[in-house]
Amino acid sequence: SQTIHQWPATLVQPVGSPLSLECTVEGTSNPNLYWYRQAAGRGLQLLFYSVGIGQISSEVPQNLSASRPQDRQFILSSKKLLLSDSGFYLCAWSFSGGGNEQFFGPGTRLTVL
């Protein structure tokens, strides 16, 4: 069976500091990978998605970047955090193909002070 891991679970960072959130998937190959941000427990904003190694689509111009250095590893980064980067960050994966549901990780709660 497949599992998805995200870490850390919670993070408190000062404004202007760098960020690295990691997501890994086990038990499958060549998954589609996604990063979302959820503000105030409401809607999901798709930040990045990837259909393969080195292939990243950015959905919203912002202070963040994503990389996929290995098939089942997806990293969300920032060089300098802003207050507005605070939120709940969710990683997800799916099999390739439009009719496949997404499987979400447990999330990272990021607070920028």
Added chain:
Amino acid sequence: AQSVAQPEDQVNVAEGNPLTVKCTYSVSGNPYLFWYVQYPNRGLQFLLKYITGDNLVKGSYGFEAEFNKSQTSFHLKKPSALVSDSALYFCAVRDTNAGKSTFGDGTTLTVKP
């Protein structure tokens, strides 16, 4: 372009009563439709999906949803609500020609004993 709307921020029902959480969508082609549930401080969990075929789709935990093409709706239903069903519910749509899904803003379901 694709979009999804969940017209109710909050739905309140009494335990044992039927529940409905509404979702309408807009796509240029044919839709793939999904429902997810989120418990506090957790990632989303997949409940059910419509790809093709029968308009009534059955999913996890006794939930079902009916695809209505003429009304462009995909409402989530359950015949008898449980207190443990209280959570945040998300509808998502993906056009068959799109590379990603679009999520609604979510509906908070509260089931009172």
